[in-house]
Amino acid sequence: MLNVETMSSSQQYIQLYEEQRALLEQNSCPTMNAQRSKAAQLLAQKKLPTRRNERYRYFNVQEAFAPDYGVNLLRTLPAIDPYATYRCNVPNLSTQLYFVVNDTPMLHCAPNQPTEGVTICAMREAGALLQEYYNKAVNDADTVAALNTMLAQDGIVVHVAAHTKVKHPIQLVNVCDAAMAMMSNRRLLIVVEEGAEVQFLLCDHVAGKSAYLTTQVTEAFIGRQAKVDFYTIEENADNVNKLALYYVQQQAESRVAMNGVTLHAGHSHNHVNVQLLGQHADHFTAAAVIAGDRELVDYNIVVEHVAENCNSEMLYKYVLDDESEGAFAGKVLVREGAQHTTSQQTNANLCVTPTARAYAQPMLEIYADDVKCNHGSTVGKLDETALFYMRQRGIPETEARLLLQHAFVNEVLQRVELEHLRDRLAHLVELRFRGELSKCAGCKMCQ
Amino acid sequence: MLEIKNLHARVEGKEILKGVNLCIGDGEVHVLMGPNGSGKSTLSHVLVGNPKYEVTEGSITFNGKNLLELSPEDRAHEGIFMSFQAPTEIPGVSMTNFMRAAINAKRAYFGQDQIPAAEFLKMLKEKRKLVGLDAHFMSRGVNEGFSGGERKRNEIFQMAVLEPLFSILDETDSGLDVDALRIVADGFNMLRTEKTSAMVITHYQKMLDYLKPDFVHVLVDGRIVKEGTAALGYEIEERGFDWIKEEVNNA
């Protein structure tokens, strides 16, 4: 039996889609419209996930979808100029900056133009490229992705031409800002052609106090020998339920790093699907999660080794305070024939209080015989001996705790290749531990 | 400087110290000896305020202050330092950041500003030289991957940086090779002044040779049962502890 509330949530959104279909489609584009009815069918048939769904064990989808959210079907433009309102910048790191307010890409008012070889546009204006790639990487019949596909009306497309070495990182900042309870269905499509190199900074922020639900589906197609870094920074608050789904396809000899930092979350579900489709592809995914109060941060990752000779690594570290919950479920799936696969999964949790909860679930599913896969996970408390050692040297207990927590996630921060970003993140993490990073009232990257 | 009276302490509900009395004056070096498990490290931990150890009776006065009322960090600021018998590893916290935090905490305690960067680095360098600790240890995590001997050297380095009034050296000599022991002992002697004193725990005569202590105390089963000059230390090196235990039993 499926939960009644979930059924009604799914039903409620399908109904919205059916009733408002004309309006919805009118304010979208043919490629996106073409995917809707199939998505609606999937959703009607499978419903939104419950905790019985392996990938949503630690995230309560029903609760997230329960409030009555408004949806911006008319595509009313937010009344603010985000480039003036949120000054989002990492000092010493000039980025190509673009905002998405709720689910509206704010590209026209962006002060800078993309650099050579880079195209950034709204999905509604993307044409053939969108048609070629849209919804093609979404491969797991996930009903949250289906709901997003059914309702999303616009999004951002980033294209990086072959062999382009993009100098300034592309920064996309999502902001939730509405006067009433609001659902946003965001969409991002990234196509990086052969031999190109690019870095993305993807930030999630909230500006208001209303309840928000965001679903965000990111598809990334990474060509041969391309090198792509994704840095995700989440700085949300307890009024935000976020379900972020990433679908990444990598061709031969490509290298992708996805490095996340969660400074504050409401309830955050991060669903990552990676497919290594060409030989010698390399994928590194990591996160430093800092959670307190009743925050929940859930990473659910599947890295699928399809081709031979690929390597993947997961490095997830959580510091959990108060009554927060941290979940890590990471699976390495080695398909038949994917010989000489190497993989490493590391998940470590630091529960600062006895009431914090860590769920660790590293998994291996292997259908090839010549592979080297390691995994390990730990859940621990602050090292009392180390704490005392520091206090004996005169370091106050609160400061000592802070240093230990910072050190714990530092391993992840050290993997950030951009030096200025690394320093900036270390600073933000420190502010976060000191409690000086107030709950987001705009974009914290800027201060 | 330090006055311990009738000190009783427990760990994990078990009484380890059973009435320790000990006075240490300014400028003095005292050696504490005793069989394994007699409570030497316990006494040290009680002095620096480790919360695992519970004082059930007695008093400790340090330069007129009731030590038992002070937090471990305040005891450190007041000038108490312990070289741990088993120094802890703190992965990810670099030695440099660790020492900076320690120094600035002490300065804050005395209402001073943070230490200027240049002054800090210069000082680290000087003190490193004193104990022969290579520069690369400063960028590593505290004791992270340090060998046993390097850890002990690092303890004396920290002592040199923090300039305590009263130092406890809990078997700092064990684990050090002959050369390292000489360097560490020389370093310790150089830090000695008329105002500083120390309690040195050791099992070996080498330490007596180098430090030339003013007094030697013997701790057996949680009590100081015999006291004397350095000569007592040499006698123990020769004869062991049994004769002292017998004296106690016969008394």
Ligand SMILES: Nc1ncnc2c1ncn2[C@@H]1O[C@H](COP(=O)(O)OP(=O)(O)OP(=O)(O)O)[C@@H](O)[C@H]1O
């Ligand atoms: N944290 C602890 N938990 C339980 N027992 C402890 C603890 N610390 C010390 N003890 C016990 O207290 C007694 C005294 O230990 P302590 O370490 O003070 O001895 P010591 O004199 O320093 O010995 P050694 O010469 O071997 O270093 C021992 O029996 C030891 O097992």
Ligand SMILES: [Mg+2]
């Ligand atoms: Mg001992």
